[in-house]
Amino acid sequence: MLNASLRGRRALLLAGTSILFATSGTAFAQDTQPADTAAQQAAAAQQDADTAPTPGDADVADQPGAGEIVVTGIRRGLQSSIDTKRREQGIVEAVSAEDIGKLPDISIAESIARLPGLAAQRVNGRAQSISIRGLAPDFTTTLLNGRQQASSGDNRAVEFDQYPSELLSSVVIYKTPDANIAGFGLSGTADLRTVRPLTFKKTTFAVNVRGELNGGGKLNDDVKDWGGRASASYISKITPELGIALGVAYLDSPSSNRHTKAYNYETFCCGPEQQISPAGAQDATFLTGQEIFATSRTNKRLAGIGIIEWEPSDKVHTIVDLYYSRFKQRETMRGAQWFSNVWLGEQTFTNVVTEDRDGTEVAVTGTANNVTPIIRNDYNKRDDWLFSAGLNNEYKFTDELSLISDLSYSRNKRVESVTETYAGYGCCATGATEDANRAFDSISWDLTGNGFLQYDEGLNYGDANQVSLGDRAPWGGWGHDGLTKSPHVKEEIFAIDEGVRYQPVASAIEAIDVGFNWTSRDKRKHVDEFDMNLKNGRLQTLVDPDFVRDATSLGFAGFGNVLAYDVPDVMDRYYDFTPTEDSAHFDKAWKIKEDVLTLKARAQFAFGGLHGNIGLQGVHQKQESTGQRINFIDQPPTITEVTEGDSYWDWLPSLNAYYDFGGGHRLRFAASKVLARPRMDEMRANLTPGFNDQVCGGSPPCAPGQEVHPWSGSGGNPNLQPWRAKALDVSYEWYIGPASYIAVAAFYKKLDNYIYTRVLPFDFSAFPPPSTASNIPDDVVVSPIGTITMPDNGPGGKLWGFELSGALELKRLASFLDGFGVLGSYSKTKSNLNPTDNSGEDVRIPGLSGTVYNLTGYYEKYGFQARISYRYRSPFKGEVVQLFTNRGFTQILADKQVDAQVGYDFAETSDLKGFGVLFQVYNLTNSPYRTRIGLDQGGPTTANGGTFIETYEKYGRQYLLGFNYKF
Numbered sequence: 001m002l003n004a005s006l007r008g009r010r011a012l013l014l015a016g017t018s019i020l021f022a023t024s025g026t027a028f029a030q031d032t033q034p035a036d037t038a039a040q041q042a043a044a045a046q047q048d049a050d051t052a053p054t055p056g057d058a059d060v061a062d063q064p065g066a067g068e069i070v071v072t073g074i075r076r077g078l079q080s081s082i083d084t085k086r087r088e089q090g091i092v093e094a095v096s097a098e099d100i101g102k103l104p105d106i107s108i109a110e111s112i113a114r115l116p117g118l119a120a121q122r123v124n125g126r127a128q129s130i131s132i133r134g135l136a137p138d139f140t141t142t143l144l145n146g147r148q149q150a151s152s153g154d155n156r157a158v159e160f161d162q163y164p165s166e167l168l169s170s171v172v173i174y175k176t177p178d179a180n181i182a183g184f185g186l187s188g189t190a191d192l193r194t195v196r197p198l199t200f201k202k203t204t205f206a207v208n209v210r211g212e213l214n215g216g217g218k219l220n221d222d223v224k225d226w227g228g229r230a231s232a233s234y235i236s237k238i239t240p241e242l243g244i245a246l247g248v249a250y251l252d253s254p255s256s257n258r259h260t261k262a263y264n265y266e267t268f269c270c271g272p273e274q275q276i277s278p279a280g281a282q283d284a285t286f287l288t289g290q291e292i293f294a295t296s297r298t299n300k301r302l303a304g305i306g307i308i309e310w311e312p313s314d315k316v317h318t319i320v321d322l323y324y325s326r327f328k329q330r331e332t333m334r335g336a337q338w339f340s341n342v343w344l345g346e347q348t349f350t351n352v353v354t355e356d357r358d359g360t361e362v363a364v365t366g367t368a369n370n371v372t373p374i375i376r377n378d379y380n381k382r383d384d385w386l387f388s389a390g391l392n393n394e395y396k397f398t399d400e401l402s403l404i405s406d407l408s409y410s411r412n413k414r415v416e417s418v419t420e421t422y423a424g425y426g427c428c429a430t431g432a433t434e435d436a437n438r439a440f441d442s443i444s445w446d447l448t449g450n451g452f453l454q455y456d457e458g459l460n461y462g463d464a465n466q467v468s469l470g471d472r473a474p475w476g477g478w479g480h481d482g483l484t485k486s487p488h489v490k491e492e493i494f495a496i497d498e499g500v501r502y503q504p505v506a507s508a509i510e511a512i513d514v515g516f517n518w519t520s521r522d523k524r525k526h527v528d529e530f531d532m533n534l535k536n537g538r539l540q541t542l543v544d545p546d547f548v549r550d551a552t553s554l555g556f557a558g559f560g561n562v563l564a565y566d567v568p569d570v571m572d573r574y575y576d577f578t579p580t581e582d583s584a585h586f587d588k589a590w591k592i593k594e595d596v597l598t599l600k601a602r603a604q605f606a607f608g609g610l611h612g613n614i615g616l617q618g619v620h621q622k623q624e625s626t627g628q629r630i631n632f633i634d635q636p637p638t639i640t641e642v643t644e645g646d647s648y649w650d651w652l653p654s655l656n657a658y659y660d661f662g663g664g665h666r667l668r669f670a671a672s673k674v675l676a677r678p679r680m681d682e683m684r685a686n687l688t689p690g691f692n693d694q695v696c697g698g699s700p701p702c703a704p705g706q707e708v709h710p711w712s713g714s715g716g717n718p719n720l721q722p723w724r725a726k727a728l729d730v731s732y733e734w735y736i737g738p739a740s741y742i743a744v745a746a747f748y749k750k751l752d753n754y755i756y757t758r759v760l761p762f763d764f765s766a767f768p769p770p771s772t773a774s775n776i777p778d779d780v781v782v783s784p785i786g787t788i789t790m791p792d793n794g795p796g797g798k799l800w801g802f803e804l805s806g807a808l809e810l811k812r813l814a815s816f817l818d819g820f821g822v823l824g825s826y827s828k829t830k831s832n833l834n835p836t837d838n839s840g841e842d843v844r845i846p847g848l849s850g851t852v853y854n855l856t857g858y859y860e861k862y863g864f865q866a867r868i869s870y871r872y873r874s875p876f877k878g879e880v881v882q883l884f885t886n887r888g889f890t891q892i893l894a895d896k897q898v899d900a901q902v903g904y905d906f907a908e909t910s911d912l913k914g915f916g917v918l919f920q921v922y923n924l925t926n927s928p929y930r931t932r933i934g935l936d937q938g939g940p941t942t943a944n945g946g947t948f949i950e951t952y953e954k955y956g957r958q959y960l961l962g963f964n965y966k967f
Contacts, residue, residue, distance in 0.1 A: 179615020
């Protein structure tokens with residue numbers, strides 16, 4: 001019969017498990033063992049500071065002392081992650097490899113998106129960027145083995161899909177700062193870690209191979225829907241003092257995207273009645289701009305690591321880390337887009353049926369007549385090169401005193417091209433009027449479903465004998481027959497980190513670290529842009545049959561086929577290229593240089609059950625931006641290069657402490673001051689002036705001697721200072737067993753400032769008034785003081801929330817559940833940050849989802865393993881690539897994703913020992929990606945404040961089948 005204590009323990013476990021199921025979640029958590037002695041904790045803390053836990057460490061015993069049972073697979077990774085969380089002095093989350101080359105997911109972003117308080121944003125169907133505790137990726141720092149990483153994006157946020165999960169042993173997310181880490185993020189820091197060869201007892205070789213199929217199918221006939229991935233790792237102790245690790249990973253992954261988008265909804269309150277029928281529909285709200293695209297992508301990445309670890313004596317320990325990757329992405333997109341608007345030519349809406357949606361009558365079905373779809377064939381390329389190198393050396397003068405030196409270099413380069421080409425039905429009109437060059441169609445629409453918008457066209461847009469190249473846009477056209485833009489981004493980071501560590505013997509002060517870090521960052525961007533026009537005076541042109549491919553079907557939206565052709569070949573044959581050199585073009589080019597000196601001091605302590613560290617950083621930041629004064633007011637335009645910048649100090653104290661109550665119970669507390677450097681595109685020194693020569697054209701007109709202010713402008717701000725915040729964290733953790741724990745955490749951040757887009761006074765004396773300003777009388781005083789729209793530091797606000805996370809081996813509830821387990825997390829975040837000067841307007845901060853939760857259930861026994869995971873992220877404002885390759889924000893609706901896998905590893909007694917098979921399905925429910933029209937309170941809304949769907953996309957399921965072998 002169970003005693004009262006045991007019954008109470010199981011009741012508490014059952015209650016904790018019920019909470020996990022109710023809230024959902026995934027946190028690759030922490031380890032549970034009896035409270036360590038002070039000496040053991042100090043040694044564990046030192047190990048965590050120097051190396052990451054790896055699958056090569058001594059096998060974890062499921063029941064120490066009862067005969068060694070080797071733990072592998074899911075539980076091995078879970079135990080290692082839990083052990084990392086338990087031993088760290090700050091509040092962290094971790095995910096560890098289940099075996100060499102086997103993180104739990106197909107990408108790093110997928111793995112860490114399951115951790116408490118973290119959420120991923122899908123980009124083209126793949127988890128790419130991560131928000132920590134409701135703050136956008138701009139607030140996060142990413143490290144590789146403790147070293148800052150360069151980004152190929154427009155700003156600082158690292159794109160995690162550039163790092164193969166097969167080459168990493170673990171990822172640690174620091175939620176509270178450690179004074180020994182330079183460049184810590186405001187929301188947190190992600191440290192990607194590779195193996196350490198000398199922690200492995202035996203030479204190990206591992207191979208992983210997967211075949212991959214995209215369930216979305218071949219949307220475009222000339223792009224495959226299958227691929228694969230493979231990796232190999234070799235780890236060896238050449239001598240007891242010298243170890244090496246080599247790894248290579250290759251990815252050839254297909255992806256697809258079925259896409260519909262509604263640009264705008266409009267009510268024609270005053271239009272000609274005869275253009276909308278029946279008459280009762282004339283006051284309804286109509287969809288007026290739409291597109292349908294079928295996109296196919298190939299993602300190819302080759303990456304490698306090389307690690308040398310040398311420890312010739314107790315005094316010297318040296319590690320060399322090298323990482324390289326080349327990532328090639330190719331995208332083929334084909335589809336149709338058009339305007340349906342009664343103000344456009346002779347368009348009419350007939351057979352309209354309306355429906356009340358949240359207080360607004362919406363035209364949900366009908367037919368738009370005299371419509372001219374534009375047929376798009378686009379081809380986009382992107383290549384990224386990433387290289388990182390690091391040298392770390394520790395030299396012990398005595399058992400108590402050490403010198404630790406680290407040199408590192410990281411470089412990331414991106415070359416991209418985005419190409420659009422336009423075509424339409426009919427050929428080859430030479431009429432003098434616009435309509436003579438356009439063929440008209442009737443297209444029915446159906447908005448009654450909850451998925452893709454549905455259409456039914458009348459013409460065959462897949463007929464290569466009828467569809468010709470050329471601009472078919474209304475209102476005079478787009479002015480070109482295609483365009484190509486090529487962004488170039490390069491970033492380099494060089495860092496030196498020097499420190500002295502003093503570890504007194506038999507002292508409550510376990511270690512004192514003093515040192516500095518100097519980091520130099522250089523980033524530059526420019527964009528090559530060209531308008532593409534058909535040769536021979538832009539006459540419509542049929543495509544050579546040699547370049548035509550099988551037509552692309554848009555049947556998922558009810559639309560038929562559209563013409564498909566090889567864009568690179570067509571570009572070479574049919575188009576002339578004219579450089580685009582308007583003011584917007586020059587505003588995309590900039591250079592940023594930063595030199596950051598960080599002075600560091602930290603003391604680790606242990607007073608009985610109280611452990612932790614206290615530290616201080618002094619950060620001197622010097623920034624310099626080179627950009628252009630872009631004066632297109634007068635002709636010819638003038639472009640003048642300027643360099644501006646600023647420098648300043650910040651002092652960042654931090655405290656991490658936990659109290660060990662014994663029995664696996666710990667209470668953690670952290671207090672700190674943190675910062676995040678501004679976005680680089682907002683620091684650009686570019687400025688574009690504007691001059692209103694109609695300033696005196698009002699009523700009454702300007703009086704003699706009156707001072708007028710015709711100047712205005714827009715640009716970046718090279719004097720921007722960081723986001724700064726004060727943070728408090730508290731966490732209760734109960735480590736129940738090697739793969740079981742429960743944690744409850746709360747956090748509070750007070751942002752002292754935020755970066756806004758503001759309208760500020762500005763002196764335009766450097767710009768002479770244009771000679772064309774003839775509309776301003778000579779007797780009026782023209783003031784050089786005007787206004788400029790630019791980023792600027794302004795008032796801050798608060799961010800707070802709580803997190804519930806845990807993992808449980810269900811055998812602790814009942815013996816017959818041996819092998820089953822569950823892990824999960826639930827996060828709730830709120831903020832009163834309002835990044836606009838209009839305090840009465842409700843504006844979200846980017847990256848903030850109020851609710852995020854995850855749930856994973858698994859079974860693992862007798863070599864068999866199975867896992868299914870669900871994650872949810874509530875609506876948020878996300879940064880995306882928008883029109884003309886510019887970056888902007890959109891309101892992304894709730895995101896839900898289910899992933900599953902099943903596998904088998906052959907036993908050590910089998911002739912196939914070391915061999916395993918694995919089948920994985922990602923995006924099991926083929927969940928859609930959705931956005932709505934408008935930002936925050938903007939955009940068209942229903943009478944009751946509801947919103948309209950903008951983008952609806954589906955990416956298909958990813959199926960992976962393969963094997964792994966280790967010996």
